[in-house]
Amino acid sequence: MSTVYNLKREAEKPARLTGGHRLCAGCGAGIVVSGVLRALDKEDRAVVVNATSCLEVSTFMYPYTAYMDSYIHSAFENSAATCSGVIAAYNALKRRGKVEGTVKFITFGGDGGTYDIGLQSLSGAMERGHDMVYVCYDNEAYMNTGIQRSSSTPHFARTTTTPVGSVGQGKKQNKKDLTEILVAHNIPYIAQTAPIGNFKDLHTKSYKAIYTKGPCFLNVLSPCPRGWDYPTEKLAEVAMLAVDTCVWPLYEVEEGVWRLTYIPKKKLPVEDFLRLQGRFRHMFQKGNEWMIEEAQAYVDQKWERLLERTGA
Amino acid sequence: MNNCLSGNEAVAYAIKQINPDVMGAFPITPSTEIPQYVAQYVADGEVNTEYVTVESEHSSMSVCIAAQAAGARSVCATSSCGLALMYEVLYVAASCRLPITLACVNRALSGPININNDHSDSMGARDTGWIQIYAENNQEAYDNFLMAVPIGEAPSVRLPVMTCMDGFITSHAVENIELMETDVVRKFIREYNPENYLLKKENPLAVGPYDVSPYYMEHKVLEAEAMKAAKARILEVTAEFEKISGRHYGLFEEYRMEDAELALVLIGSSAGTAKAAVDKLREDGIKAGLVKIRVFRPFPSEELARALAGTKAVAVMDKSEGFSANGGPLFAETRSALYDLKERPYLIDIVFGLGGRDVNTEDIEKLFGRLANIAVTGEIGPVYTHMGQRSKEEKA
Numbered sequence: 175m176s177t178v179y180n181l182k183r184e185a186e187k188p189a190r191l192t193g194g195h196r197l198c199a200g201c202g203a204g205i206v207v208s209g210v211l212r213a214l215d216k217e218d219r220a221v222v223v224n225a226t227s228c229l230e231v232s233t234f235m236y237p238y239t240a241y242m243d244s245y246i247h248s249a250f251e252n253s254a255a256t257c258s259g260v261i262a263a264y265n266a267l268k269r270r271g272k273v274e275g276t277v278k279f280i281t282f283g284g285d286g287g288t289y290d291i292g293l294q295s296l297s298g299a300m301e302r303g304h305d306m307v308y309v310c311y312d313n314e315a316y317m318n319t320g321i322q323r324s325s326s327t328p329h330f331a332r333t334t335t336t337p338v339g340s341v342g343q344g345k346k347q348n349k350k351d352l353t354e355i356l357v358a359h360n361i362p363y364i365a366q367t368a369p370i371g372n373f374k375d376l377h378t379k380s381y382k383a384i385y386t387k388g389p390c391f392l393n394v395l396s397p398c399p400r401g402w403d404y405p406t407e408k409l410a411e412v413a414m415l416a417v418d419t420c421v422w423p424l425y426e427v428e429e430g431v432w433r434l435t436y437i438p439k440k441k442l443p444v445e446d447f448l449r450l451q452g453r454f455r456h457m458f459q460k461g462n463e464w465m466i467e468e469a470q471a472y473v474d475q476k477w478e479r480l481l482e483r484t485g486a
Numbered sequence: 487m488n489n490c491l492s493g494n495e496a497v498a499y500a501i502k503q504i505n506p507d508v509m510g511a512f513p514i515t516p517s518t519e520i521p522q523y524v525a526q527y528v529a530d531g532e533v534n535t536e537y538v539t540v541e542s543e544h545s546s547m548s549v550c551i552a553a554q555a556a557g558a559r560s561v562c563a564t565s566s567c568g569l570a571l572m573y574e575v576l577y578v579a580a581s582c583r584l585p586i587t588l589a590c591v592n593r594a595l596s597g598p599i600n601i602n603n604d605h606s607d608s609m610g611a612r613d614t615g616w617i618q619i620y621a622e623n624n625q626e627a628y629d630n631f632l633m634a635v636p637i638g639e640a641p642s643v644r645l646p647v648m649t650c651m652d653g654f655i656t657s658h659a660v661e662n663i664e665l666m667e668t669d670v671v672r673k674f675i676r677e678y679n680p681e682n683y684l685l686k687k688e689n690p691l692a693v694g695p696y697d698v699s700p701y702y703m704e705h706k707v708l709e710a711e712a713m714k715a716a717k718a719r720i721l722e723v724t725a726e727f728e729k730i731s732g733r734h735y736g737l738f739e740e741y742r743m744e745d746a747e748l749a750l751v752l753i754g755s756s757a758g759t760a761k762a763a764v765d766k767l768r769e770d771g772i773k774a775g776l777v778k779i780r781v782f783r784p785f786p787s788e789e790l791a792r793a794l795a796g797t798k799a800v801a802v803m804d805k806s807e808g809f810s811a812n813g814g815p816l817f818a819e820t821r822s823a824l825y826d827l828k829e830r831p832y833l834i835d836i837v838f839g840l841g842g843r844d845v846n847t848e849d850i851e852k853l854f855g856r857l858a859n860i861a862v863t864g865e866i867g868p869v870y871t872h873m874g875q876r877s878k879e880e881k882a
Contacts, residue, residue, distance in 0.1 A: 221685070235695060236695035236697045237695070245692040246552060247693070248578050251544070256548050258540070258549050259549035259553040264556065266508055267685060270507070273685050275687065294542060298545055301541075
């Protein structure tokens with residue numbers, strides 16, 4: 175199959191995540207998941223693995239599944255181990271002549287299930303080298319339980335466990351850089367992407383991840399209208415601004431080689447991204463200018479480092 | 487085949503003969519040797535099991551769950567805190583109706599940390615929906631593991647099975663053991679051919695839904711019904727096993743219970759010590775007997791009530807502390823089982839052997855002495871005491 179991206183051709187493929195799931199309007203997760211699954215070649219089967227998450231409770235509520243492929247959910251922190259188990263069965267049954275054809279293995283976890291509680295399981299699975307893709311749909315907080323902070327939540331963001339008050343100013347710490355932690359695992363392919371524009375970046379990286387042998391990891395920014403507090407119709411805009419402000423740079427690391435896959439024509443100020451979201455509203459109050467300055471300085475520092483690493 | 491094997495090696499040998507599709511492997515004392523032996527079988531090409539060396543017991547069980555759901559026969563082994571780390575997903579395994587086989591080498595739970603034997607690990611998992619079968623010795627550990635496969639996989643059951651043996655006492659002691667021929671084992675356990683599984687081409691399957699109130703209870707009742715059905719299946723399998731091995735097993739073993747007036751109820755390797763004490767007391771004309779529980783889940787309630795119906799006084803010996811302030815888990819089950827008898831024996835609970843504290847024949851004889859006294863006077867004294875602990879005056 176040609177890897178030259180063609181949105182029309184991709185969109186004409188039968189959907190593997192069907193409509194009728196219960197994700198919110200304006201949620202990034204459904205778009206991310208259908209975008210990743212669309213990268214599968216038509217003739218290939220897949221087993222989808224899912225950590226407990228918004229995605230899980232919204233796409234497989236008994237007795238309805240939104241997936242056309244086989245699917246398994248076990249618990250919150252074990253999706254990578256669960257995928258390892260399915261792959262172990264595949265290898266064993268293949269060896270014993272009990273399974274035919276190609277089956278691909280794709281795991282989806284939120285940032286809570288990936289950055290936090292599922293990190294050990296993920297690290298183990300990556301180290302063991304199972305032929306899987308792990309996709310973190312990163313919406314930067316525990317949204318399923320009602321917007322609690324995770325280690326992925328960015329500095330200053332308001333969540334229900336980092337509220338803004340007379341003393342509190344949102345989350346005190348910076349976001350964990352999970353993508354770099356995965357790079358340290360020396361796996362064949364790691365990428366950071368987001369559902370923007372015509373989804374070429376998401377598609378191309380998904381295809382690479384699915385069809386590269388060995389463990390691959392995608393970190394996909396997945397805006398959440400409830401937690402980020404933006405109008406549902408602004409989903410695409412929010413995602414685009416995250417990328418154009420370099421808050422969420424798009425890059426990949428293939429066999430240890432870093433490469434930027436998108437360089438904004440004009441790097442926008444970080445406040446353009448922050449302003450659209452209620453979770454950062456307090457940063458725009460008089461006297462809080464330092465917060466925006468700090469946020470900008472952090473983004474600039476990370477971006478410079480990335481430019482160095484990628485040689486861009 | 488006659489052999490001399492430790493309990494761990496016996497179970498590993500059973501795994502070799504089963505040649506499971508998948509094994510989740512993670513070390514913990516005293517079960518570590520089981521995955522170690524299997525690793526060597528894999529390295530020597532004696533099995534072609536997919537051997538997954540995970541980073542925790544939680545992942546070990548998660549691998550087994552997923553592999554079994556994907557259509558593979560899976561096994562693993564663990565002990566103590568390892569089993570405790572699995573608790574969450576033990577429920578997932580049972581509720582997804584996945585007949586995984588797990589060898590639990592019983593060891594005390596932390597804290598404080600202690601590597602020796604008691605039953606607090608598997609007793610903590612008694613309500614997870616797993617079938618639990620306990621061994622007295624190496625032979626039983628081997629036989630139980632083999633029988634676990636056709637028990638759990640039966641369509642009427644479809645539940646995971648935990649076979650338990652006492653850490654070190656059974657797992658590390660080398661005993662004479664009779665092994666079956668591998669082709670006989672294979673015929674006995676049969677091919678694993680589940681109806682539906684993730685990798686089945688014709689029919690994609692979704693496993694592990696978000697189950698809402700209108701359905702959850704129905705699913706739990708189905709699981710409970712499966713556990714009830716397991717009792718008949720266990721007896722079917724033990725009967726089949728007797729034909730090929732000559733060894734007879736029931737839900738529990740009754741030792742000199744025909745006319746027993748004083749009896750013990752206990753689990754595991756301490757049965758050997760208790761049998762020796764019973765023999766000695768019988769020589770002295772005391773009508774002592776023993777019930778060794780083999781199957782704790784499903785609990786053989788009616789059968790146990792019948793076995794104890796003729797006794798005058800019974801001591802339940804719990805090798806775990808339940809912290810219920812009302813006795814250990816075996817006591818709770820036994821007392822409940824006896825409730826429907828018209829005439830009930832006096833009943834006491836002795837918690838013993840925690841963290842590897844030894845129990846010997848004199849301790850058991852002394853306990854029978856207490857039972858004899860209760861039978862005569864009707865004075866029970868404290869219902870629930872601890873045997874062999876030093877800080878207070880020993881009550882048992």
